[in-house]
Amino acid sequence: MSQSLEETSLSKVKRGPNRASYDKDLAFSIIDAALMCHVGQTKQGQVFVTPTSHWREGDYFYWHAHSKARNVKGPIDEPEKVCINVSLLDGLVLARSAMHHSVNYRSVTLFGVPELIDDKDEKVRQFKLFLDKVSPGRWDTLRPVNDQEIKATGVVRIKIDEASVKFRAEPPIDDPADNNWPVWAGVVPLKREWGTIEQDPIQTAHYSEPKAPDAF
Amino acid sequence: MSQSLEETSLSKVKRGPNRASYDKDLAFSIIDAALMCHVGQTKQGQVFVTPTSHWREGDYFYWHAHSKARNVKGPIDEPEKVCINVSLLDGLVLARSAMHHSVNYRSVTLFGVPELIDDKDEKVRQFKLFLDKVSPGRWDTLRPVNDQEIKATGVVRIKIDEASVKFRAEPPIDDPADNNWPVWAGVVPLKREWGTIEQDPIQTAHYSEPKAPDAF
Numbered sequence: 001m002s003q004s005l006e007e008t009s010l011s012k013v014k015r016g017p018n019r020a021s022y023d024k025d026l027a028f029s030i031i032d033a034a035l036m037c038h039v040g041q042t043k044q045g046q047v048f049v050t051p052t053s054h055w056r057e058g059d060y061f062y063w064h065a066h067s068k069a070r071n072v073k074g075p076i077d078e079p080e081k082v083c084i085n086v087s088l089l090d091g092l093v094l095a096r097s098a099m100h101h102s103v104n105y106r107s108v109t110l111f112g113v114p115e116l117i118d119d120k121d122e123k124v125r126q127f128k129l130f131l132d133k134v135s136p137g138r139w140d141t142l143r144p145v146n147d148q149e150i151k152a153t154g155v156v157r158i159k160i161d162e163a164s165v166k167f168r169a170e171p172p173i174d175d176p177a178d179n180n181w182p183v184w185a186g187v188v189p190l191k192r193e194w195g196t197i198e199q200d201p202i203q204t205a206h207y208s209e210p211k212a213p214d215a216f
Numbered sequence: 217m218s219q220s221l222e223e224t225s226l227s228k229v230k231r232g233p234n235r236a237s238y239d240k241d242l243a244f245s246i247i248d249a250a251l252m253c254h255v256g257q258t259k260q261g262q263v264f265v266t267p268t269s270h271w272r273e274g275d276y277f278y279w280h281a282h283s284k285a286r287n288v289k290g291p292i293d294e295p296e297k298v299c300i301n302v303s304l305l306d307g308l309v310l311a312r313s314a315m316h317h318s319v320n321y322r323s324v325t326l327f328g329v330p331e332l333i334d335d336k337d338e339k340v341r342q343f344k345l346f347l348d349k350v351s352p353g354r355w356d357t358l359r360p361v362n363d364q365e366i367k368a369t370g371v372v373r374i375k376i377d378e379a380s381v382k383f384r385a386e387p388p389i390d391d392p393a394d395n396n397w398p399v400w401a402g403v404v405p406l407k408r409e410w411g412t413i414e415q416d417p418i419q420t421a422h423y424s425e426p427k428a429p430d431a432f
Contacts, residue, residue, distance in 0.1 A: 015284075038256075038267075038301055039265075040264065042261070046297060047296070049300065051321070068231075070230070081263075083265045089251060091411075092251075092428070094351060097359040098344075098347055098358050099369070103252075103269065135308070139314070142311075143312050143397045145313070145315060149313070171418075182357075183423055184413075186419065188413050188426065190432065191409050192406060193406075195406070197400075197403070197404050200403075203400075207398060208400060210404065216305070
């Protein structure tokens with residue numbers, strides 16, 4: 001049975017609680033299905049939202065950036081509980097009234113004080129986990145990382161506990177009196193797929209094609 | 217010639233300034249190409265990031281929510297400059313070293329103190345503009361909005377001026393010494409498209425199929 005996330009004053013879903021879940025495995029599956037997240041933090045009271053890539057190992061949510069970048073260094077220099085959202089748009093929900101139009105989506109919101117990963121070997125292990133998500137099997141084929149690169153890359157993590165899931169995956173729900181309103185109603189699903197690979201124009205040799213990820 | 221956005225201490229891009237732009241038309245095109253944005257705000261010092269749908273009219277960026285929802289009412293009750301990010305992931309950039317892996321993307325970051333749209337007629341006009349983005353021509357086919365719905369829906373906007381664009385749209389850029397490293401390098405583009413429409417199961421009549429948007 002899946003464990004539950006912590007439903008705190010921050011993570012408790014206030015709007016549309018019927019679409020909320022605190023199931024940890026569900027949160028993990030959404031985090032793993034997405035390549036990008038949005039990190040929210042403050043600097044001297046001003047909020048900043050930064051898009052970035054993330055990965056997960058067990059109960060921990062990781063991201064990286066230049067070691068001096070705001071979304072890695074900021075919350076370490078001025079410790080604060082950041083807010084991270086991971087969202088995947090799954091479709092348009094077209095109802096009979098404007099009011100009941102919606103989207104189908106999967107979303108996780110996480111809160112936590114970031115922890116900096118300092119240990120060199122651990123950083124490299126995390127780089128590999130990240131690459132394994134982006135293109136499985138690719139790590140061992142790459143030019144190995146060097147000390148300067150390890151130093152220049154900041155890796156932080158938060159524990160996935162104070163968090164919540166929101167999702168919608170169903171047809172429109174109109175006011176019953178509108179159900180016979182003469183307009184098409186239903187869902188227009190959003191499809192994502194990886195397109196034809198575009199080899200670097202400066203590369204003339206032929207190598208095995210890369211594996212694309214299951215995440216988008 | 218396109219106007220320029222305001223390059224302030226908030227909106228100036230500090231990391232990767234070579235990928236930054238302050239071209240207003242470019243910002244508009246990215247805002248219009250995306251259905252979803254992430255609104256960052258604070259409540260009693262704690263940052264929150266909320267995904268939502270947005271639309272644009274001229275120089276203004278609009279979003280809506282339940283009139284009591286945090287991302288509409290919060291910045292009105294406690295006025296603050298919110299930060300909004302709109303991002304579209306366009307592809308994976310696979311380099312010869314882990315360090316130079318990246319993504320191709322289009323991203324706009326906006327700052328502004330939200331302004332509440334109170335006038336009833338103006339709110340309805342904005343609802344129509346939003347619907348026109350989501351499914352062109354649909355508005356006039358819907359059951360008209362009523363007073364209760366107008367009241368329950370909060371609409372806010374910020375002016376698109378203190379903002380910046382970041383984007384990447386090119387092959388990997390490796391350290392020159394790595395250019396002959398024997399691994400495939402290039403871009404894996406991400407494709408988005410609208411799938412087969414799924415009519416509401418409770419609807420048995422046949423109506424014209426909806427128009428899908430150009431935004432994703």
